Amino acid sequence: MTVDAATARRQSAMAVARAWMRDRPLVPLLLLLALLVVVLQVVQPGIVTAGWVSSTLRFAIPLAVIAACQTLTMLTGGIDLSVAVVASMTAYVMATLVSDFGWFGATLVALVPAMVVGLVNGIGVGIFRVHPLIMTISMSLVVSGAVNVYARANIAGGTRVPPEITWVGGQSLFGFVPNSLLLFVPLAALILFGLRRSGYGRLLYAVGDNETAARLAGVRVSALLVVLYLISGLLAGVAGLLYAGVIGSATGRLVDPYLLPSVAAVVIGGTSIFGGRGGYAGTIVGALILTVLTTLLNVLGMPEATRQILFGAIILAVAAAYTRITEES
């Protein structure tokens, strides 16, 4: 009898804890992030320093920006699989134009094709009602081919990442405050605030939750989606420039490997792939978790093969655990 009572008490305590976490979905994520940092420090004592934090942020910020594309599109039940090639394209185009246009002009010009791709995605998804996965996969085929064509035409031109871009992406103020924070903090604030407070942000949730209801309530879903994918293309371009700054060089395939992590960061961050639930705060923590996890797997000195297996397994485990914590029972 006393055992039963104890069990019941424990169960109710767990239910309370779960309900508490369900209302604050960021808490378990931050706990996981802290856990990973502690494990990292245990595995390699002394690694966690101000310099380490700074370099982690430098690598996490471009991932968080490219994952913003996935967050916004997933909130409407979509996805943008063209972000990585668009980011690569922007970085590469910028690096080829620097000598002719200067860093500012090159950056502006390079963002134009990114927005054009986003616009075409938006027209396909919003007006023609193509499935976002299909539309953006097809567009990434076009973009990666176009980058190759451009690279062939530009074979003599060479590429150069200007010091201004390297300054933003790869350097720090006072040795530990990454300069990319200067760009990222306002951007993240804009996205967070926009999703919570602006009409457009609320409509993204509404469309993701129930598109028919949103349409019947007078939302112009087509226009909303066209703008959304345009924004996604622009953000992907910005992420590409940041990656060029972090890595210090720009090839036509620079950001391609970050496509799947961009989806993973959003999923770990608790945004539902079916739309209507989630937010950007979780994505930022998700990007940090993935970056720390990558460092941890590197520090453990495992071969590439084992790292990949663990990476996949951990993403799945976190997603499954998170689903259980946050889903309404």
Added chain:
Amino acid sequence: MTESADATVIPEPMAERMSWRDRLGRAIGGDAWTIGLAVAFVALFAFTLLLRPAYGLEALAIASLPVAFAAVGQAIVVISGGIDLSIGSVIALTNSISAVLLLAAPELSVPIVLIVLLIGLLIGLVNGALVVISRVPDIVVTLSMLFVWAGAALLVLPTPGGDSVPWLEDLIDGGFVIGAVPRALVVLLVIVGLVWIPLRRSRLGLSLYAVGSNRLAAFRSGVSVARTKVLSYVLAGFFAALGGLALTASTGIGQPVPGPYLLLSVAAIVLGGVSLAGGRGGLLGPIIGIFILGLIRADMLFLGVQSAYSTVIQGVIMVVVVMLGAWVTLRRRTA
């Protein structure tokens, strides 16, 4: 909350009661997209013959075989309402395993082929079980498993290598009977036919479509949703393993880093008229889709188009086709 498949009476197809004219109309109506694809394929092939009169289907069939198996596996999962992003990695893994084993023990080639197929089934079982147990969306689970299986392939075979055996290569290389029909095509159609035709007519096959078109309705009419989902992934794993073996047979080695099979398999199902929403489409469309994509690549080669341009053109064709397809569906729905 009991799930008993036996309690349901799944209505028999009403084929017996229809006249031949109804049947013809229904077949054309339902398969118009596939017939259109077949016509497009024949036209493209005629065009290819104009460019290169000596062109035979053999090279195309051999090169397309691994991707065609991938497309079949992907189509089955998508029909039942899921998506398998890990299919390219599974092909790389089974390709690597078979190449390593065949190098080590070429005399045991037949059991090795069977073992690799079994591994494919098991991989599919793991994917399906994880989708059902974790309650995480299919796309996320298979995205994670993409890393896992790709890592496993690198564990098995760190750099390209391994070997194949002659009979496996002969199985897909060359013509069949009179030489006009490529052997690889016969292998593809026989295997897919042997698996799919009995399945399609069985209760399990019907439940794949039922779960894909409306999970809740399928569940309420007594279909075991979990079992059906697992089955679809098991089949995808099996066809991915066939794709891996076909790759071993056609290239003669194992390649642990997957090629663009995922992208091509998704492109093929879209071209092939399989709805990503699930519950609609067949396997013939995606197979023809793969061959069309292969022919387009070959034609551009013959026309002297640089490979970079040909990717752009393929992409543009896909964008236009999916937009047209979606546009047509939209018209039909609003009309």
